[in-house]
Amino acid sequence: MIVAGNWKMFAGPDPAALAQRVADIDGVDVIVCPPYISLTRCVEAGLTTYAQNVHWEDEGAFTGEISPPMLLALGVAGSLVGHSERRQYFGETDADVARRTEAALEAGLRVIACVGETREQRDADDTETVLRIQVDAIRDACGAHEQLVLAYEPVWAIGTGLTATPELAEEAHALIKSLLDVPVLYGGSVKPDNAAELMAKPSVDGALVGGASLDVESFAAICEAASRSRS
Numbered sequence: 615m616i617v618a619g620n621w622k623m624f625a626g627p628d629p630a631a632l633a634q635r636v637a638d639i640d641g642v643d644v645i646v647c648p649p650y651i652s653l654t655r656c657v658e659a660g661l662t663t664y665a666q667n668v669h670w671e672d673e674g675a676f677t678g679e680i681s682p683p684m685l686l687a688l689g690v691a692g693s694l695v696g697h698s699e700r701r702q703y704f705g706e707t708d709a710d711v712a713r714r715t716e717a718a719l720e721a722g723l724r725v726i727a728c729v730g731e732t733r734e735q736r737d738a739d740d741t742e743t744v745l746r747i748q749v750d751a752i753r754d755a756c757g758a759h760e761q762l763v764l765a766y767e768p769v770w771a772i773g774t775g776l777t778a779t780p781e782l783a784e785e786a787h788a789l790i791k792s793l794l795d796v797p798v799l800y801g802g803s804v805k806p807d808n809a810a811e812l813m814a815k816p817s818v819d820g821a822l823v824g825g826a827s828l829d830v831e832s833f834a835a836i837c838e839a840a841s842r843s844r845s
């Protein structure tokens with residue numbers, strides 16, 4: 615099982631306190647994705663640390679971006695790619711997401727690439743089509759790479775307190791896995807009180823946690839639920 619905390623543009627918890635709290639949780643790959651300024655502190659605390667995004671070039675005139683070798687030099691293990699906030703607010707396309715993912719994997723970073731439909735797309739019965747297009751772009755660029763994980767994050771469930779039902783998550787995860795056979799995390803309002811039922815589903819391989827990852831105890835509780843779910 616994998617549990618990744620996406621701190622977004624928040625300071626997040628104290629890395630050392632978090633590292634100590636999750637150190638003894640068995641069978642779970644615990645990951646944190648802090649803002650760039652906290653990457654080093656998280657690495658130094660011994661946390662498996664991912665960036666929230668990564669560019670496809672090693673260097674160049676790309677203001678505001680960071681490259682795979684730069685992250686590797688900090689001891690960063692991987693990166694999120696294609697989070698819906700990047701797609702929605704910063705115009706990242708499926709082609710961008712594929713390029714970022716491919717370059718990061720080639721450089722030796724691990725990647726959690728995010729996919730998911732909006733409320734309008736779900737209401738219009740377009741969920742399957744949208745997921746196919748998003749996953750195909752990543753698959754065509756990278757295939758089922760060993761260091762690649764996908765995250766299914768229905769956009770309507772992110773930060774809204776609305777969570778996909780375990781059945782709905784399972785259905786989407788099974789579709790995604792049929793397109794690209796890699797682990798698939800669920801994301802979207804995962805909390806200590808719904809984590810266990812989501813992670814009990816056979817095609818749910820862990821969680822990508824936003825809001826609840828900002829608090830040491832709630833993030834640790836989700837990691838513990840992941841640990842129990844496959845034991």
Ligand code: PGA
Pocket residue numbers: 620767771772773774775801802803804822823824825826
């Ligand atoms: P949330 O965010 O847990 O706050 O809904 C999840 C995410 O955006 O990765």
